[in-house]
Each structure stands twice: as C-alpha cells, then as structure tokens.
Amino acid sequence: MGVGTPIVPGQQAPLLFSSPAGRVSRGGSRLRRLREARGITREAAGYAIRASESKISRMELGRVSFKTRDVEDLLTLYGITDRQERSSLLLLAKEANVAGWWHSYSDVLPTWFPTYVGLEGAASLIRAYEVQFVHGLLQTAEYARAVVRRGMRDAADEDVERRVALRLERQKHLVAENAPEFHVVLDEAALRRPYGDREVMRGQLRHLVEMSERPNIRLQVMPFRFGGHSGESGAFTILGFPESDLSDVVYLEQLTSALYLDKREDVAQYERVLDELMRDGPGPEESRDLLRGLLQLQ
Structure with missing residues (x-):
C-alpha cells in the first residue's frame, strides 16, 4: 500500500472524528504509531494476525474496518498490556465498525x-x-x-x-x-x-x-x-x-x-x-x- 489502492468491499474520538470513517482512520493511525514504536515491520504484524502486509497497511491507513481478534493480537504483539489502554483501543475499533448513515x-x-x-x-x-x-x-x-x-x-x-x-x-x-x-x-x-x-x-x-x-x-x-x-x-x-x-x-x-x-x-x-x-x-x-x-x- 502507499501508491494507489483499489477500494474493495468489505479514550473517545473527538467530535470531528465522530463518523465511522473518522474512527477507522484514527484507530489505524494509533496502531501504526504503536507498531513503529516497537520497530515491528508490517510484514511481521501481518504474520501475527494471519494476514498480509498489505492488510496491515490498509488497516493503518483507515481503508478497512477492524476485527476485534486482529486488534487484540496486534496489541499483544506491540506489548500493550495495560487493561485501560487496551480497552480504549478495542472500544475505538468496535465503534469504528458501526455502519455510517x-x-x-x-x-x-x-x-x-x-x-x-x-x-x-x-x-x-x-x-x-x-x-x-x-x-x-x-x-x-x-x-x-x-x-x-x-x-x-x-x-x-x-x-x-x-x-x-x-x-x-x-x-x-x-x-x-x-x-x-x-x-x-x-x-x-x-x-x-x-x-x-x-x-x-x-x-x-x-x-x-x-x-x-x-x-x-x-x-x-x-x-x-x-x-x-x-x-x-x-x-x-x-x-x-x-x-x-x-x-x-x-x-x-x-x-x-x-x-x-x-x-x-x-x-x-x-x-x-x-x-x-x-x-x-x-x-x-x-x-x-x-x-x-x-x-x-x-
């Protein structure tokens, strides 16, 4: 991902990010920062959730919704063990999957x-x-x-x-x-x-x-x-x-x-x-x- 990607089916966010698409983008950005802070490649992250590097890229860029299991596995990989922080990110992922109008x-x-x-x-x-x-x-x-x-x-x-x-x-x-x-x-x-x-x-x-x-x-x-x-x-x-x-x-x-x-x-x-x-x-x-x-x- 990063050049051009075909569109395929498939703490609370602030007011300006109240839309599902906004929450997906915000959640993906937070996951990217956590991965980079640990020095983990997209390929390794994809392997951890039984997916491709391109899926990690799409998740981080807010192009796909989140599966709870994938987010949980990524948080574990990134060393996020604090219950409150995990709950916050999982809630954001859950809300991001709510269908828009x-x-x-x-x-x-x-x-x-x-x-x-x-x-x-x-x-x-x-x-x-x-x-x-x-x-x-x-x-x-x-x-x-x-x-x-x-x-x-x-x-x-x-x-x-x-x-x-x-x-x-x-x-x-x-x-x-x-x-x-x-x-x-x-x-x-x-x-x-x-x-x-x-x-x-x-x-x-x-x-x-x-x-x-x-x-x-x-x-x-x-x-x-x-x-x-x-x-x-x-x-x-x-x-x-x-x-x-x-x-x-x-x-x-x-x-x-x-x-x-x-x-x-x-x-x-x-x-x-x-x-x-x-x-x-x-x-x-x-x-x-x-x-x-x-x-x-x-």
Missing part, C-alpha cells in the same frame, strides 16, 4: 463508493478539480438527477431517486456547524456541458453563485480562454483530516473502481496541480462573475 443506500451504490463517502464526511478540508460535470457536493437535485440518468440509462426511477437523495445528504456536510473548507476548481467545460434542459442548467448556475458566497467555500472557474493547463490528468479530490498524523488522500474515481493515493510525494503532485489551477485561473470574485455571465447566456 450512507450504508442504507448500499443497494444502489457500487461497492467501492461508500468508503469515499465516509472519508469525505470525516474530512476537514476538501479540495477538488472537476472537468466533466459540477462536483457532486455542489449539484442541485435536478442536475444530479440528469447526471445519474445519463450514467444509468436502464436504472429504475426509484434507484435514481435514491442516488440523488444520497448526493443531497452528502451536501449537508458543507453547511453543518463544523463544515469543512471546500476549495474547488471547475473547468468551464463542466459548466457548458448540458445535463437536463435549460432550466436545469440555469438552476445549477444560480446555485453555484449562491454556494460560492459561503465563507467555507472557495469556487474558481478555469475558463476556455486560458488554453492548456495543469489539470490535464483529469478530475480528482484531495481529502484532508483534522488529526495531523493522518495523511491527506487523493481520490481518483474510475469506471469500475476507485483509487486512493496516500504517499506523500503522490499527494504533493496533485496539490501542486490544484495550486497551479487556483493561481492561474480567475479568483473567486471573477469566477462568480463568469458564472453570472454563463447564466445570462442560458
């Missing part, structure tokens, strides 16, 4: 997506670049419905509506009391490519203008007139978490799976791309004017 939508989601939704909900900073369509956190219900129908032509109406409902539920994170910072660059193509009819697009553009005025949202548009730019690799999202020892994660969505990039040098490259996009393109005020101009053309 999004699992009620699992019947209409690909197996690799719930993991992202959980981490998105635990993030304190979300940075993204989109080129094909408006980022899901900023879509109106009508626009989201058109996007889902375009991607799932044979889906039943009920399944479409449940996917739209999930998207709208995710958006509540942006307006909650402890809302994350959201920095997003939208390529002009995402704003000109129609999903739905004219009124749907007008409603979407108006919504973007309104959301761009929120204090926790920085929305910029990369216009066609700029020509080629650093976002040539396509859309991506960078998730940052409130605990300093949890690494940022780059999320790349593919047709049948998803990738996380968590090596520092990989994350840094995507951060540089987003920094360049934000620096080279119009700022938030001018981008808002661009949105208003596009709205007048609809």
Whole structure:
C-alpha cells in the first residue's frame, strides 16, 4: 500500500472524528504509531494476525474496518498490556465498525463508493478539480438527477431517486456547524456541458453563485480562454483530516473502481496541480462573475 489502492468491499474520538470513517482512520493511525514504536515491520504484524502486509497497511491507513481478534493480537504483539489502554483501543475499533448513515443506500451504490463517502464526511478540508460535470457536493437535485440518468440509462426511477437523495445528504456536510473548507476548481467545460434542459442548467448556475458566497467555500472557474493547463490528468479530490498524523488522500474515481493515493510525494503532485489551477485561473470574485455571465447566456 502507499501508491494507489483499489477500494474493495468489505479514550473517545473527538467530535470531528465522530463518523465511522473518522474512527477507522484514527484507530489505524494509533496502531501504526504503536507498531513503529516497537520497530515491528508490517510484514511481521501481518504474520501475527494471519494476514498480509498489505492488510496491515490498509488497516493503518483507515481503508478497512477492524476485527476485534486482529486488534487484540496486534496489541499483544506491540506489548500493550495495560487493561485501560487496551480497552480504549478495542472500544475505538468496535465503534469504528458501526455502519455510517450512507450504508442504507448500499443497494444502489457500487461497492467501492461508500468508503469515499465516509472519508469525505470525516474530512476537514476538501479540495477538488472537476472537468466533466459540477462536483457532486455542489449539484442541485435536478442536475444530479440528469447526471445519474445519463450514467444509468436502464436504472429504475426509484434507484435514481435514491442516488440523488444520497448526493443531497452528502451536501449537508458543507453547511453543518463544523463544515469543512471546500476549495474547488471547475473547468468551464463542466459548466457548458448540458445535463437536463435549460432550466436545469440555469438552476445549477444560480446555485453555484449562491454556494460560492459561503465563507467555507472557495469556487474558481478555469475558463476556455486560458488554453492548456495543469489539470490535464483529469478530475480528482484531495481529502484532508483534522488529526495531523493522518495523511491527506487523493481520490481518483474510475469506471469500475476507485483509487486512493496516500504517499506523500503522490499527494504533493496533485496539490501542486490544484495550486497551479487556483493561481492561474480567475479568483473567486471573477469566477462568480463568469458564472453570472454563463447564466445570462442560458
């Protein structure tokens, strides 16, 4: 683990880590620190729980839930004998396995997506670049419905509506009391490519203008007139978490799976791309004017 990993099925935490995904990340980080303090390799830790080195990596990076037996065996291997400390870590592992609200939508989601939704909900900073369509956190219900129908032509109406409902539920994170910072660059193509009819697009553009005025949202548009730019690799999202020892994660969505990039040098490259996009393109005020101009053309 450490380059890109396909998403496969399968003391109390503070308020910002109240989500199951946040607790998994926090628990994995604590296990990693204990292992490193003892100088034990991931391979040796994996052997102790009858698993592979890659499973230890996924556990420490918060990509999989915890089995109580595995955590108990690892704590023993790491020399953690204090009853209170063991109980604290086992409780954290148990709470991390509690299903998040999004699992009620699992019947209409690909197996690799719930993991992202959980981490998105635990993030304190979300940075993204989109080129094909408006980022899901900023879509109106009508626009989201058109996007889902375009991607799932044979889906039943009920399944479409449940996917739209999930998207709208995710958006509540942006307006909650402890809302994350959201920095997003939208390529002009995402704003000109129609999903739905004219009124749907007008409603979407108006919504973007309104959301761009929120204090926790920085929305910029990369216009066609700029020509080629650093976002040539396509859309991506960078998730940052409130605990300093949890690494940022780059999320790349593919047709049948998803990738996380968590090596520092990989994350840094995507951060540089987003920094360049934000620096080279119009700022938030001018981008808002661009949105208003596009709205007048609809």
